[in-house]
Amino acid sequence: MKRKLISAIGVAGMMISIAACGGGDDKAGADGYAGQTLTVWVMDGSSPDQWQKDVAAAFEKKTKAKAEFKVQQWNGIQQKLTTALSEENPPDVFEIGNTQTPAYAKTGGLADLADLKAEIGADWTPSLNASSIYEGKQYAAPWYFANRVVLYNKKIWAEAGIKDTPKTRDEFYADLKTIGEKTDAEPIYLPGQNWYHFVGLVVGEGGELVKKDGDRYVSNLAAPKVAAAMETYKKFQALSKAPKDKDEATPQQGEVFAKGNVGAFIGMGWEAGIATKANPKLEKDIGYFTIPGATAGKPEGVFLGGSNLAVAAGSKKQELAKEFLKIALSDQYEGRLAKLNGVIPNKESLQSNLKGNPAAEAAAPAAAGGGTTPLIPEWAAVENPPNPIKTYMTAVLNGKSPAAAAQQVEDEFNKRLAQRS
Structure with a gap:
């Protein structure tokens, strides 16, 4: 695929009142719907x-x-x-x-x-x-x-002596550590604001990014399950040299991977095309596996x-x-x-x-175990830049506790959730 399939783009502020005219009676006649x-x-x-x-x-x-x-x-x-x-x-x-x-x-x-x-x-x-x-x-x-997968460099994994792809999150982390210890490669390229992967981790924890407070939605970033997802993200991000305040498109992580000195990254399958366009010789070395979850047989949550x-x-x-x-x-x-x-x-x-x-x-x-951002009309404004979830992620990666980082962005998060489409 040449484009992103992610369609979580802001609608708030653009929606005008849509007056539903009501469908007409278009029942088929003897000749079906001929002429329509x-x-x-x-x-x-x-x-x-x-x-x-x-x-x-x-x-x-x-x-x-x-x-x-x-x-x-x-x-x-x-x-x-x-x-x-x-x-x-x-x-x-x-x-x-x-x-x-x-x-x-x-x-x-x-x-x-x-x-x-x-x-x-x-x-x-x-x-x-x-x-x-x-x-x-x-x-x-x-x-x-x-949804996202792990794209990995087979040559680097072989150099590290890793024969099989990991089946659990702990195995995945251990393999990346081994790459860091036994090769000159960066184990994983994981920028600090790959927030759709973070959303997947929240889904995997059974968490929610928002909660109901009376008749309105408010931030739920301070919830334990959200914090647990962020701690997982932080653990893996510590193995990366990627900037903590950029997302996967700044720079394009496929282009970083194309240089041939990165063990893996988490992205969409089509991002392999970005890498091979920049470095055609890499095509034979690219492999894919499902993002491993906490236990074998149950993949990580994905957006x-x-x-x-x-x-x-x-x-x-x-x-x-x-x-x-x-x-x-x-x-x-x-x-x-x-x-x-x-x-x-x-x-x-x-x-x-x-x-x-x-x-x-x-x-x-x-x-089957994936999910999305909150399926509420109020959500659209949250994603407009500067996305408060990205701000939260960078704050945690820079040393703040998940609770403190959640508190830092809570007012802006709730302000956006209060906007009406």
Whole structure:
């Protein structure tokens, strides 16, 4: 994949009131839905052209209607989609970032898909479907996802005498220590503000970044489980020479890895492409494994980035839109998308389509136990720079206790949570 699948981008402050016009009666007649055209917005890079053509052909064969795909750019999509959903003829079906979904559901812009879930979603992976649910209702359908893995330099690990990839967090740490002791390489490149990895550690601890205080959400960074996740992060970060006040894109960690003197880093599978573009000779030495958790057989918690498919509440073709989703999300086409793009499908039973893609095979085991940032509309403003969670992380890495660092950012964190979308 050439782009990030993470879609946790701020929506607060951009959302305008979306007046749901209400879907019209588009029941099929004797000739099906002949003569109708369904508008489908998908994001650039999400689905190959051939996949779109094949889904459109299957849709037309079943319904006698046409599906018109319109590819959108990620840059500026929130404002464009917000505006489109408030108009008389919104896109009927559209791709939406998984962590953006609650904000759009809150505005009334998304149709309730409870009947679709009942018909085709019984075996959707719960962790992947969680972002499609808002206040107990199904407002979208899970489409595709990705999560972080360990990318490692096989040559360096062999030089350190390590034969097998680690199965537990302690083994992982011990292996990195061995690399530091037996080679000249930096054991792991882990910048201080790789905060999506930190979110995964919080998920793995069973923690929450926010909590309810009456009728509002407030910071939960001072909670013991969040502190435990940060202590784990700090332990591994101490093995790295990476800056404590930068994230994984400053500089691009794939470019750092490309220099050939780093044992491992935690990132998305596609980041290997950044490394090999900078150093093509490194390609044969790159390996992947699932981020190990506290115990063998249970991977570390990971942040699940990805997209859902939704139907506009203002669409006059909601029934036809659901027919489209039944095809696009079918085992045939969901599995094909996973195979072509190397993304995690919405059902564990479809992960066999990832066979032969080492990065995707490493990512898949962690998906069932993964999670996201808090699925509340209020969350969007938290991520706007300067992100208070990044500030918290750097403070801990520079010597503050997790409790003191949490207190340092609490006012700003809560101020952002109080902003209304």
